[in-house]
Amino acid sequence: MAIEIEQPRVGLSKVAVSKTHGEDSPYFAGWKAYDENPYHETSNQSGVIQMGLAENQVSFDLLEKYLEEHSEASSWGKGAPGFRENALFQDYHGLKSFRQAMANFMEQIRGGRAKFDPDRIVLTAGATAANELLTFILADPGDALLIPTPYYPGFDRDLRWRTGVNIVPIHCDSSNNFQITPEAMEAAYQSAESMNLKVRGILITNPSNPLGATIQRSALEQILDFAVNKNIHLVSDEIYSGSTFSSSEFISIAEILETRGYKDAERVHIVYSLSKDLGLPGFRVGTIYSYNDQVVTTARRMSSFTLISSQTQHLLACMLSNKEFSENYIKTNRERLSKRYDMIIKGLKKAGIECLKGNAGLFCWMNLSPLLEKPTRESELALWKVILNEVKLNISPGSSCHCSEPGWFRVCFANMSEQTLEIALERIHKFMEQRKRN
Amino acid sequence: MVAISKIATGNGHGEDSPYFDGWKAYETNPFHPIDRPDGVIQMGLAENQLCFNFIKKWVMEHPEASLCSAEGVNKFKETALFQDYHGMPEFREAVAKFMGKVRGGRVNFDPDRIVMSGGATGAHEMVAFCLADPGEAFLVPTPYYPGFDRDLRWRTGVELVPVVCESSNNFKITRAALEAAYEKAKEANLRVKGLLITNPSNPLGTILDQDTLKGIVKFINEKNIHLIGDEIYAATVFMEPEFVSISEIIEEVECNRDLIHIVYSLSKDMGFPGFRVGIVYSYNDAVVSCARKMSSFGLVSSQTQHLIATMLSDDDFVDSFIVESKEQLLKRHKYFTLSLSQVGIGSLKSNAGLFIWMDLRKLLKAKTFDAEMDLWRVIINEVKLNVSPGSSFHCDEPGWFRVCFANMDDNTMEVALLRITTFMHKHNEAMVPRKLCRRASLKLSLSRRRDDFMSQNMMSPHSPIPQSPLVRART
Numbered sequence: 077m078a079i080e081i082e083q084p085r086v087g088l089s090k091v092a093v094s095k096t097h098g099e100d101s102p103y104f105a106g107w108k109a110y111d112e113n114p115y116h117e118t119s120n121q122s123g124v125i126q127m128g129l130a131e132n133q134v135s136f137d138l139l140e141k142y143l144e145e146h147s148e149a150s151s152w153g154k155g156a157p158g159f160r161e162n163a164l165f166q167d168y169h170g171l172k173s174f175r176q177a178m179a180n181f182m183e184q185i186r187g188g189r190a191k192f193d194p195d196r197i198v199l200t201a202g203a204t205a206a207n208e209l210l211t212f213i214l215a216d217p218g219d220a221l222l223i224p225t226p227y228y229p230g231f232d233r234d235l236r237w238r239t240g241v242n243i244v245p246i247h248c249d250s251s252n253n254f255q256i257t258p259e260a261m262e263a264a265y266q267s268a269e270s271m272n273l274k275v276r277g278i279l280i281t282n283p284s285n286p287l288g289a290t291i292q293r294s295a296l297e298q299i300l301d302f303a304v305n306k307n308i309h310l311v312s313d314e315i316y317s318g319s320t321f322s323s324s325e326f327i328s329i330a331e332i333l334e335t336r337g338y339k340d341a342e343r344v345h346i347v348y349s350l351s352k353d354l355g356l357p358g359f360r361v362g363t364i365y366s367y368n369d370q371v372v373t374t375a376r377r378m379s380s381f382t383l384i385s386s387q388t389q390h391l392l393a394c395m396l397s398n399k400e401f402s403e404n405y406i407k408t409n410r411e412r413l414s415k416r417y418d419m420i421i422k423g424l425k426k427a428g429i430e431c432l433k434g435n436a437g438l439f440c441w442m443n444l445s446p447l448l449e450k451p452t453r454e455s456e457l458a459l460w461k462v463i464l465n466e467v468k469l470n471i472s473p474g475s476s477c478h479c480s481e482p483g484w485f486r487v488c489f490a491n492m493s494e495q496t497l498e499i500a501l502e503r504i505h506k507f508m509e510q511r512k513r514n
Numbered sequence: 515m516v517a518i519s520k521i522a523t524g525n526g527h528g529e530d531s532p533y534f535d536g537w538k539a540y541e542t543n544p545f546h547p548i549d550r551p552d553g554v555i556q557m558g559l560a561e562n563q564l565c566f567n568f569i570k571k572w573v574m575e576h577p578e579a580s581l582c583s584a585e586g587v588n589k590f591k592e593t594a595l596f597q598d599y600h601g602m603p604e605f606r607e608a609v610a611k612f613m614g615k616v617r618g619g620r621v622n623f624d625p626d627r628i629v630m631s632g633g634a635t636g637a638h639e640m641v642a643f644c645l646a647d648p649g650e651a652f653l654v655p656t657p658y659y660p661g662f663d664r665d666l667r668w669r670t671g672v673e674l675v676p677v678v679c680e681s682s683n684n685f686k687i688t689r690a691a692l693e694a695a696y697e698k699a700k701e702a703n704l705r706v707k708g709l710l711i712t713n714p715s716n717p718l719g720t721i722l723d724q725d726t727l728k729g730i731v732k733f734i735n736e737k738n739i740h741l742i743g744d745e746i747y748a749a750t751v752f753m754e755p756e757f758v759s760i761s762e763i764i765e766e767v768e769c770n771r772d773l774i775h776i777v778y779s780l781s782k783d784m785g786f787p788g789f790r791v792g793i794v795y796s797y798n799d800a801v802v803s804c805a806r807k808m809s810s811f812g813l814v815s816s817q818t819q820h821l822i823a824t825m826l827s828d829d830d831f832v833d834s835f836i837v838e839s840k841e842q843l844l845k846r847h848k849y850f851t852l853s854l855s856q857v858g859i860g861s862l863k864s865n866a867g868l869f870i871w872m873d874l875r876k877l878l879k880a881k882t883f884d885a886e887m888d889l890w891r892v893i894i895n896e897v898k899l900n901v902s903p904g905s906s907f908h909c910d911e912p913g914w915f916r917v918c919f920a921n922m923d924d925n926t927m928e929v930a931l932l933r934i935t936t937f938m939h940k941h942n943e944a945m946v947p948r949k950l951c952r953r954a955s956l957k958l959s960l961s962r963r964r965d966d967f968m969s970q971n972m973m974s975p976h977s978p979i980p981q982s983p984l985v986r987a988r989t
Contacts, residue, residue: 087707092644092804099807136591143582143590150582159573160566166633166787201632201790202597205811212669213522217648238643238669238808276519307516343516357597358816370518377527378669381639382632385815386788391582 091238098233102457103128103476110470117496125500128470130285130438131491132319132355134412138405139354142395149394158390165386168379170199174389177396178363182348184402185318190330192365198375199389201360203315203349205382207234207279210345210364213374214309215241215276220268221311222246222278224256226441226477226484228285235279244268244275247480250443253432254287256280256295261302277309277343278302283316283326283436286477286486288417290326290436300332300340309343318353318406320436321414333367341367350392352438353409359388413438413490416497420489423501427508438490442471445483447511456482467507469500521669528664532887533558533906540900547925555930558900560716560868561921562750562785564842565835569784572831579824581817589820596816599809601630605819608826609793613778615832616749621761623795629805630819631792632812634746634779638665638710640812641775641794644804645740646672651704652742653677653695655687657871657907657914659716666710675699675706678910684862685718687711687726692733708740709733714747714757717907717916718871719864721751727763735770743776749783749836752844753865764797771797780822782868783839789818843868843920846927850919853931857938861917868920872901875913877941886912897937899930 087093098104106128115123143149165171175194182192200206215221217240223231224246235241246264248254261278268275280299282291291299303310312329320326333341346365351357361384366372396402420440421431432441448455453475460473463485474484489497528534536558545553577583581590596602606625613623631637646652648671654662655677666672677695679685692709699706711730713722722730734741743760751757764774776795781787791814794805814822826832851861851870862871878885883905890903893915904914919927 088644088800088804089647089650089707091647092800097804097807131595133591133595136594139594140587140590143587144584147582150580159570160563163566163569163786163788164561164563166781166790201812201815202810205632208811213518216519216521219519233807233810238811276517309516351597356594358594360597360813360815368516368518370522374518374522374527377529380633381636381665381669382812383790385790385818387821388815388817391817 094237096233096237098229098237101229101232101476102460102473103229106460106464106470106472109464113468115468115496115499117493117499121499122468124464124468124470125496125503126470126491127488127500128472128486129491130352130488131357132352132409132413132438133491134355134416135405135409136355138401138408139356139395142398142401146394146398149391162386162390165389166383168199168376168383170197170384171386171389171393173397174384174393175199177393178348180399181396181402182317182365184406185323185353186326186328186331187323190328190334192330196365196367196372198364198366198372198379199384200362200364200379201382201384202357202362203313203347203351204230204234204362205360206347206349206362206364207231207311207313208237208239209375209378209382210311210347210371211235211239211241212378213371214311214345215239216274217241218273219276220244220271220273222261222264222268222275224248224254224260224280224284226254226286226474226479228281229472229476229478231279241276242268242273244271244273245478245480246278249481250432250484253289254284254441256291256299258298258302261299265306275306275308277311279311279313281313281315282329283314283320285316285437286439286472286474287432287441288434288437288439288486289432289441290320293327293332296327296329296332300329300336300344303343304340307343309345311345311347313347315347315349315352316437317348318409319413319438321410321417322435323406323410325435330365338367343368345371354405359392360384361388361392416489416494419494419497420487420501423497424504427501427505428512429504429508432484439486439488442485442487443483444485445481448483451482453482459483460485463507467503469503526664526668528660528668531660531663531906532890532903533660536890536894536900536902539894543898545898545926545929547929551929552898554894554898554900555926555933556900556921557918557930558902558916559921560782560916560918561787562782562839562843562868563921563923564846565785565839568835568838572825572828576824576828579821581820586820593816593820596819597813599630599806599813601628601809601814602816602819602823604823604827605814608823609791612826612832613748613795615836616783617757617759617762621759621765623761627795627797627802629794629796629802630809630812630814631794631805633781633787633790633792634744634777635661635665635792636790636812637777637779637792637794638662638742638744639668639670640805640808641742641777641801642666642670642672643808644801645742645775646670646707648672649704650707651675651699653692653699653706653709655679655685655691655711657685657717657904657909659712660902660906662710672707673704675702675704676908676910677709681862681911681914684720685715687722687730689729689733692730696737706737706739708742710742710744712744712746713760714745714751714866716747716867717869717902717904718862719867719869720862721755721757721866723755724758724763727758727760728767731760731763731767731769734773735768738770738773740773740775743774744778745776746779746782747867748778749839750843750868751866752840752847755865757866772800773798775801784835789822790814791818791822846919850927850931854934857935858942859934859938862914869916869918872915872917873913874915875911878913881912883912889913890915893937897933899933
């Protein structure tokens, strides 16, 4: 009764063996270098400084202070009254109090210029899940989404891997500060058509990752017009909306819709998360806000695969419904990020490096094209390797963000202490000095 | 009108099943002992609520398990930042240890093979994405959990082919049934990539014996297909015979381990469905690697990982919890099945799970699924209990119902039993009296020890009709 063990390996799925998980990109290679030799201010001062991870660590003290003063945020206090209900709560509608708190928070971020209905909020475990889920709903396998370049490298996995949907880039370049133009959108659309790909939507990130800049009102109007014209969806990933350095500079697609009386709103969907603004990536808090009833219903059902832990919903419902806390947090967080940004821009300028004028996010978009041997992707990667191995900084090469212009790099500044940022700037300064001499 | 996808517009979400209709009836009129004493009692939700006091005690004694307490807040920042899809090592170690203890220490689990997912719901979908292409198929023994239709098929495009199991042999998974299903798939031009078993079974509440398990492992090796063992109810085995896991069987028979994958969760064993702790444990390195990447779409909140790591690494707590949970489930199961048998209702003999597989075949007006739905509507609308009709589990024989017993307190259980008793007496009065005596044809599930009949904590049943004498079970 012996079973033959020597058999052809049983296959996994095509999805499983594909490379669309995207981890072979240099975006991740730098992380490996960091993991093997991470900088530490006392124990490893010559290690690699991580500047490739868009985390927000500048405002944790505000969160910790809140927790110390508000024991009700835990789902158990005296007698653990809420523990059982919380542990049992798996309704995919999500905790009403949490949805209400998220809606309020999103309104506060937008200075009250847009209103959000808690019943249109669908909860997912992170924006990663939200973006994938929306793609499953808005497009069929083989269809395409248009995305302006440069864009967040994770989209290649999140939007394409298990969905089978394609990304067609809308090329933006430095000639107009990487703004999205109607011509570029039309070119991308035509490109998709010529490849026989049905375009189902356009996805923008506003404020932009990796540019660190908000999209201007006129561009937003044009993008919405384009979506209406082609009868496609518009997804606005506003994950960095609370990280704009000044409240007035961010214009949400929700505001554009409001001024249009919500005409054409049924094609618009907003993705949000607390990973960047609140610095809580580990808690997996993502949301989809859709103006389309069918999308809300379907997204809610699909969220079964990726619900937010009820424990986390409870904690954040308490925290975010405390108006005093949330207002103070938003204001203070903006100020601190703005200060950090000024610091890095000044430091880079001193070293002779220019950046795109930014006004949001946890990173700056640095221009090292003058340093390239040749204006090619290969030269950019060669320079990136030097920066990683010699300057010992992990920054993200623009090619990993699909930038069509070589020489740009995304540099994160909010995931470290000010001291570490100083050290990083010193290293860059030294590097630039050496190059000048050579 | 801007169109959405085929997946979105189809009904792959599975909510048109009667499994959910009963929930709707419950939601519009939910039972409450004071506010809505005539409301519908929810017996269609497999939740484990019997050990919360036990868990709460631990929770109150361990404030460091919460990031929000004075004792735990120093871990807040590092936890909040932790989004590594490998998962916290202490979390994986604690879960691996727990899984081993639940299996009586007879097998060890490697923390590095533990992959997180958004509940078992997310785990099943993730495994399907890893193992099968759209249009390929998994074999699933019937009756099975209705959620599989959505979880395994909706977004993956994978098909399910039933392995039909019959009441004539207590729904055993036979070689013949497996072969028949495999052939059927072939005839339908479906490439079979795997077999999914739920052990302990939902909805049957039974466990697979060693021979059946060995036969299954042999079958999948011969066909070179994957075996997915959903062991979500592993710790709910409250009575002999002892649970045998897939992880144990592969130590005893020859098996290509690359074919073996376990799905687990804390939703049933611990009663934490809200915390979304799903686990994929695979013996196949490529699957672990792929699933880990995919887990990005459904990671466990690090806040929850911290809580679970702290809780499950407390050996004393875990050891006592496992014992306490079994005791409570045993007590509740015994009381429930005994009370039912006294009014002539039998169920499949079971020793696990949070439900019984109730046999109401003799109450059907005809041996049809229409008659089953008629009876079910009566139970929902007149008896005011939400139970799950067997057809929603793809049972091939009408008349079976899954009835959950662990998601309510003792008082609610009494009310439910009273309603059942009242209904049965009404029904029996309307029938020829002789039919009451046909107990031999029913599967009875009774206690072995008469003095365990009622625990001190339970109220005595207060039915107006005198109890019929206890009948000993044949073992």
